[in-house]
Amino acid sequence: MRLTILGGGGFRVPLVYGALLGDRADGRVTRVVLHDEDPARLTAVARVLAEQAAGVPDAPAVTATTDLDDALRGTDFVFSAIRVGGLPGRAADERVALAENVLGQETVGAGGIAYGLRTVPVARAIARRIAALAPDAWTINFTNPAGLVTEAMAEELGDRVIGICDSPVGLGRRIARALGADPARAYVDYVGLNHLGWVRGLRVDGRDELPRLLADPQALESFEEGRLFGAEWLRSLGAVPNEYLHYYYFNREAVRAYQEAKQTRGAFLLDQQARFYAEAARPDGSALAAWERTRAEREATYMAENREAAGAGERAESDLESGGYERVALALMRAVARDERTTLILNVANRGTLAALDAEAVIEVPCLVDANGAHPLAVDPLPYHAVGLVTAVKAVERAVLAAAASGSRAEAVKAFALHPLVDSVAVARTLLDGYAAAHPGLAYLRR
CATH class of the missing domain: 3.40.50.720 (NAD(P)-binding Rossmann-like Domain)
Structure with missing residues (x-):
């Protein structure tokens, strides 16, 4: 193959x-x-x-x-x-x-x-x-x-x-371990969009163990997302959000931390990877050893600004393990190529899974995978607070798709202006001007 x-x-x-x-x-x-x-x-x-x-x-x-x-x-x-x-x-x-x-x-x-x-x-x-x-x-x-x-x-x-994305599987694994459960035996009830989802249950042998976790502040704050969001907020939600929701729930703190940081994440990775590729090109060294050192540093510094804003401290040893997107990809290929039925959290067309979205909207949910592809499993309806975020962000994605198809500057401005984390249409226009100046590839946005 x-x-x-x-x-x-x-x-x-x-x-x-x-x-x-x-x-x-x-x-x-x-x-x-x-x-x-x-x-x-x-x-x-x-x-x-x-x-x-x-x-x-x-x-x-x-x-x-x-x-x-x-x-x-x-x-x-x-x-x-x-x-x-x-x-x-x-x-x-x-x-x-x-x-x-x-x-x-x-x-x-x-x-x-x-x-x-x-x-x-x-x-x-x-x-x-x-x-x-x-x-x-x-x-x-x-x-x-x-x-x-x-x-x-x-x-x-x-x-x-x-x-595919490694965030949901990594989150599910950390929750299972906090509960003393085997991650391989746990079914993660996860729903949302990519980088905008919530774990609403974690079932082991048919029993939902998440309420037990939410009732235990010490266990809640024993893993990365618990420290990032805090036990009180997680109990209020009755769910454990994907780490990327920290940008929504603690937006002011995250923006301030990023502005005060020595480098943005992209600038840090740009410098780090330039060193790696230069080292990997040298014939007298080990490219694999250089890659492993660089990867360890990359994982240790992941979302450092958010952890600083939350007072969550350094990443624990258990948090440094990769979320495993390569394992998700391999499991997906096996299931399709060999008809090895499995359940994975994937990004697929909605097809009626979430009533708030149309059939073609791509969502991130548990799916049954076999030789015919990935089929979203039935999930409970989203709570209103999640409906608001999911539908708002999906509207932004649709505006991006429309702008990219038509070259419409107005649609691009709409994408920025509709996002929950952009607070003004005027700011949206300024952002587009700034990005157009920085990226020649956006010159197509003219109409």
């Missing part, structure tokens, strides 16, 4: 390859094609993968190309993990927003909208090439903003594109 990774020079690709190395079952991936527009990054990541594969019998063969069509022809799965504008674009997204005293995070608020406006046209073009050259392939999307981009690609690929 052949897997094509778009964004194959990306820093997280070795996570995916590491998961493939551990898969010895029949029908496993035997060939990996890395595609990227940057040959130097491709070479660096290929070196890391070669070191990972050393001594592993029948390791999947790896090839690299800058030709998209060559990468797609004959593939069985496409893993999309591109970053339009690269880390310089992310750093600019953060900088422009913070100058207007609004959040500049890459998937939430103004920064996420700017990123979406750059990414959706590219994602649509890629989806058209997949449909033309590999119509039977399944596309697994991890390109952010993941829900928005999955919905854009679904216009061409239908249900053969499925979005």
